């Protein structure tokens with residue numbers, strides 16, 4: 156039987172959601188028999204190919220992240236959001252309470268330790284969006300695994316539900332970190 160193809164992207168986040176996935180420990184051996192990873196920080200493959208399941212970690216805070224998420228959506232049948240950043244904006248969305256120019260000025264010029272600071276703008280560096288957005292403000296998301304990070308058992312549950320042909324809805328005891 157053909158393996159289920161999965162792609163994952165890591166946008167504006169800390170990689171903690173991917174780390175939590177790797178915390179499923181030996182369960183990854185059984186999972187590897189039925190799924191294969193295409194583009195993902197886990198494989199370091201950069202190209203998108205059509206996949207069954209796309210997974211997004213992180214919120215959307217710049218133009219590159221927006222493009223990557225749209226590409227993922229265009230290449231997957233089901234899109235799952237991992238973690239509070241992708242589901243709700245998470246801690247990254249705290250920036251949205253400030254004007255982005257103000258944030259850049261504070262970060263690169265006005266911090267107490269900065270000497271002769273300037274806002275960098277080398278070619279190729281993606282521009283910040285005015286607001287940091289959760290994934291579903293950019294594309295359609297089919298299912299959610301919230302948490303910061305989600306517990307590995309919640310991630311495993313969601314993947315197994317998808318493998319069984321069901322859209323996962325997490326039981327309430329998986330919505331908090333024990």
Ligand code: SF4
Pocket residue numbers: 167168169170171172212213237238239240241245246302303304305
């Ligand atoms: S949800 Fe938490 S663990 Fe996941 S990327 Fe965001 S900050 Fe990191």
